[in-house]
Amino acid sequence: MWHKISQLKNHQGFRKYLANTSWLMAESILRIVILLFVSVYMARYLGPKRFGLLNYANSFVGLFIALATLGLDSIVVRALVTTPERQGEILGTAFGLKTIGAIFMWVIILVAVPMTHNDAQINTLIAIIAFAVIFQAFDVIDFNYQAAVKSKYVVYAKLVKLIISSIIKLSLIVSEAPLIWFAWVYCVDAIVLAAGLTIIYFHNDNKFSVWHWRWPLAKKLLSESWPLIGSLIISLMFMNIxxxxxxxxxxxxxxxxxxxxxxxxxxxxxxxxxxxxxxxxxxxxxxxxxxxxxxxxxxxxxxxxxxxxxxxxxxxxxxxxxxxxxxxxxxxxxxxxxxxxxxxxxxxxxxxxxxxxxxxxxxxxxxxxxxxxxxxxxxxxxxxxxxxxxxxxxxxxxxxxxxxxxxxxxxxxxxxxxxxxxxxxxxxxxxxxxxxxxxxxxxx
Structure with missing residues (x-):
């Protein structure tokens, strides 16, 4: 039995997946601890009303965010695993689709908010938080490392974003900043993560010049992801309604x-x-x-x-x-x-x-x-x-x-x-x- 365990520990594939899972586990635990710590201070500083305004705006955007993600995440990862030779086309096309989806979502939200009973302050918070979603198109770099089972690189970028975001939020609390600045932090978070993923992508000798938009591939990805979009919309509505x-x-x-x-x-x-x-x-x-x-x-x-x-x-x-x-x-x-x-x-x-x-x-x-x-x-x-x-x-x-x-x-x-x-x-x-x-x- 111990011999089998020893063989398993020395198995290259097992060690690769164990290391990948360990990085994800460590990142998840650290992220939750830091987020909870910062959230406590934010809640105490803002008070129930302003904290409620910020979270309502975030939840309102959450109702529409499936329009930006398009259910592509697992589809793109699978495509990168099965056809790695088409990496440039897949990443370029997925990036284009997610960018178009995010802009479409932002426009829909801007059209929808005047129809609500929200005041100008809430609608401004919603517009700012929704704008941050546009930068999530860079998540396709994350998909690339998921397919290669190299999640530690993405963990680096996410931890840097988490630390910078936490420092900014705590600084805003100390300086007694107005509520709208906390909404802008969502945009800063998205930009920092996009920049981090880009730096890591270049550091590993990758280039954006190999990314190409392919309309036939776009139609194929959408045809495979559309059943997931419905589930995603329902799930996100359930989480935010x-x-x-x-x-x-x-x-x-x-x-x-x-x-x-x-x-x-x-x-x-x-x-x-x-x-x-x-x-x-x-x-x-x-x-x-x-x-x-x-x-x-x-x-x-x-x-x-x-x-x-x-x-x-x-x-x-x-x-x-x-x-x-x-x-x-x-x-x-x-x-x-x-x-x-x-x-x-x-x-x-x-x-x-x-x-x-x-x-x-x-x-x-x-x-x-x-x-x-x-x-x-x-x-x-x-x-x-x-x-x-x-x-x-x-x-x-x-x-x-x-x-x-x-x-x-x-x-x-x-x-x-x-x-x-x-x-x-x-x-x-x-x-x-x-x-x-x-x-x-x-x-x-």
Whole structure:
């Protein structure tokens, strides 16, 4: 056994992917810690109202951002892996598409904001944050390094951006800068990251001169990505609609208070993302043996369930202490929101694991339908629960939507009923199939 482990450790491919995952894990943890630290100081300085204004503007832009990304990310990475000889054409065409998409998104937002009930200050914040999206076209350089399994280079650029961004935000707080300057930081972030990716790209002896736009390739990429655009739009709306509706139904200060709780709750989401990605090859390999495959999937669900429930229980007991210590009395109401919102972690974790199952079973299209169900549920519940319960109503709406989308939905869908069984077994810690097939009484 130790000999096999030693062989695995010395395997070039294993070491390459382990190093790549380690860089991503380190970057994720460091990013979350720094972002949380800076966010605490921003929230305390700005107060619930101004912090709510900034996060509402960001969420409003989030409703449209799929128009800029065009669902191209994974499609471009796959194209770079399968046809590396066409790297220049792929990067040039993808860059062009994302630039056009970002400009189109910005124009749509500029047309849409006058139709809202927002005042001039909010609309200005939205326009500034939306402008930053244009520079995300340089993310195609990131895709290039993803395809080459060299994520450490991108991590360098992202860490530099994170440090510069944090220093600027803290400087603005110390100098008591007006709110609009914090919106401009979104643009600075995007420009710094674009510059960092460009420098790294040149440092590795690459040139923009090899990038070329190819219309046939553009049509091919769009034809492959359009099914993903729908899912992306639904997912982004689901992630941002609660803050937008809170502003309309409960006031802008409620957005600031709710955001504080939501940020703390979502700080743990990197765990299932990186863990499921790391375990996915083993699950995929086990597909050849149905019994082993089912056991591994159930183990993954059970692992995520135990971790998520443990986190939720701990946070529930110390939520008031966390909020009062970090954010102060102005945000005390966020504790009651956090007590509810943290339990979405359970179904978010299970959702990440079920996404891998759907991928192995070639049922990715199900993700779109369950996302639609979750979004519609969320909008309806937000409307009624926010009016009746305020910000805690939004937290309940989010929790119930996750339960329906990531668990209940699979009970009513014939093609994913097996997924419902697997999740239930993981949650209840017994094997439903064995229980149902076991005789009611012993023989003899």
């Amino acid at each position: 609660d803050k937008v509706m809170l502003k309309e139904l409960a006031g802008i200060s409620s957005v600031g208070i709710y955001t504080v709780a939501a940020q703390l709750s979502s700080a743990f989401y990197f765990i299932p993302t990186i863990t499921s990605d790391s375990l996915f090859p083993a699950i995929l390999k086990a597909k050849a043996n149905p019994e082993v495959y089912r056991a591994k999937i159930k183990q993954l669900f059970r692992l995520f369930f135990i971790i998520a429930v443990s986190i939720s229980i701990i946070i529930t007991f110390i939520s008031e202490w966390i909020i009062d210590l970090l954010y102060g009395p102005e945000y005390h109401q966020a504790a009651s929101v956090l007590n509810i919102h943290i339990w979405t972690t359970v179904f978010v974790f299970l959702g990440y694991a079920s996404t891998k199952w759907l991928l192995v079973e070639d049922k990715q299209q199900i993700q779109f339908f369950r996302a639609c169900i979750a979004l519609v549920t969320n909008i309806i519940l937000n409307y009624f629960l926010i009016i009746k319960y305020g910000i805690t109503g939004a937290a309940y709406a989010t929790l119930i939507s996750w339960i329906i989308g990531m668990y209940v939905f699979h009970f009513f869908n014939h093609s994913t009923f097996e997924l419902f069984i697997l999740k239930t077994e993981a949650i209840l810690f017994f094997d439903i199939i064995k229980l149902c097939t076991r005789p009611l009484w012993p023989k003899g």
